[in-house]
Amino acid sequence: MKKNEVKELSIRKVSAEESGIRLDRCLRLSIPHLPQGLIEKAARKGILRIEGSKAKPSTRVEEGQTLSFPKSFLSLETDVQKKKRDALSHAERKWLKGLILYEDSDIIILNKPAGIAVQSGTKQRKSLDAMLEVYYEDCKPRLVHRLDMDTSGVMVFAKTLPMARWLSQAFKERTVQKIYWALVCGVPAKKEGVISLSLSKKPDSLGEKVRVDQEEGVRAKTYYRVIEALGNRIAWLELTPKTGRTHQLRVHCAEALKTPILGDGKYGGKEAFPFGRKSLHLHARALVLPLPKGKTMTFEAPLPKELKETFKELGFEHV
Secondary structure, X not given: OOHHHHHOEEEEEOOOOOOOOEHHHHHHHHOOOOOHHHHHHHHHOOOOEEOOEEOOOOOEOOOOOEEEEEOHHHHHHHHHHHOHHHOOOHHHHHHHHHHEEEEOOOEEEEEEOOXXXXXXXXXXXXXXXXXXXXXXXXXXXXXXXXXXXXOEEEEEEEOOHHHXXXXXXXXXXXXXXXXXXXXXXXXXXXXXXXXXXXXXXXXXXXXXXXXXXXXXXXXXXXXXXXXXXXXXOEEEEEEEEOOOOOOHHHHHHHHHOOOOEOOOHHHHHHHXXXXXXXXXXXXXXEEEEEEHHHEEEEEEOOOOHHHHHHHHHHOOOOO
């Protein structure tokens, strides 16, 4: 590393509380609004280091290790703290409060609306993680899983670092059960089954798109069940992903079942808009969380207004 690059680096030690978490999450404990894109850029340039060696954002850190990262990260935090997005209006606080389905000393369960990002980034002016950090003055809610911006439904945030570690490990080991509801265009040939198609991200004319790639892709597995069907045009599916790949459910519905999710033009094209509905009709309905001391809790999120209206207008009786 060049001398001038060394001068531009900030150094700090990993604490006992931070031991075992990812490097990018460790950095956000002291710089909460640090965009993921800047962390990854520093890693590509070789100026994100652990004990002097180049490191990836996903690398796990250990107590006592020395972290090196650009000093600009610190000045960025100062700038971000001054931005208006850190201040919540009375209306925003009321809106956030309305999203909370459950909370205790360890977790927060939210019903995420479609259209808002879960995590802050260079292109996101507002996100749930940033807003929650301001909303809660006595703790720092920690993100342990994600939903796409256009997907609504149940999410969990951890209030403490030990719970964040517990839940992150549970999601990694796939002991958390995630259940989604979707309206799809068409009806699957079988009423229930298992989809096992490997996926990978590929360049697209509009950026990046996830595609089926059985040779080089990562394994992706989804259980599905038809709850109700209206003739052969529309079906209400229950989807239970056993892996958590980007756009997994959307690609599996469109490619494996040949029934794209209603409103999903990215993967379903024109066929995804038979009724002119533009919203993605994919909703994270339930989470079954394994918690410490052998406890398990189930949380359900009601359908958002627009999706509920679609269900009723189409004639689904058991919503």
